[in-house]
Amino acid sequence: MRNFHIALFHRASSTFWHVATTPRTACKHRLSS
Structure with missing residues (x-):
């Protein structure tokens, strides 16, 4: 569950x-072009 929360936050x-x-x-x- 914790890894899912971390992955969701990272995403x-x-x-x-x-x-x-x-x-x-x-x-x-x-601007350059």
Whole structure:
């Protein structure tokens, strides 16, 4: 049960970082091109 909770948290945090960083990199690509 504990491992499931840790995996769920890790998945949520990685998804959060992906969402947080993707628009920033998209803006950088748009500015460079």
